[in-house]
Amino acid sequence: MKLTKEQLVTIIEEELAMIEVDDGEKVMAAIADVPKAASAIAEKIKKEIEALAEPSGLDPLVLSQAVAALLTAD
Secondary structure, X not given: OOOOHHHHHHHHHHHHHHXXXXXXXXXXXXXXXXXXXXXXXXXXXXXXHHHHHHHHOOOHHHHHHHHHHHHHOO
16 A cells, blocks of 8 residues: 555644644654654665675675565565
């Protein structure tokens, strides 16, 4: 099931209302920062993978697929 950004925000707001979070605006602001943080982490990981792949002669894409598989494995 895919959720739109608006649906996700609505769900989060409803959950915050149920648990009576005093700093709901702070929580929503922190959630808004997640895409920026995720992008920064992804860029750092990409650079690390490229650096690790270089001496081994592996294509960085092959190594990144292996890393992705490890990260998503149950």
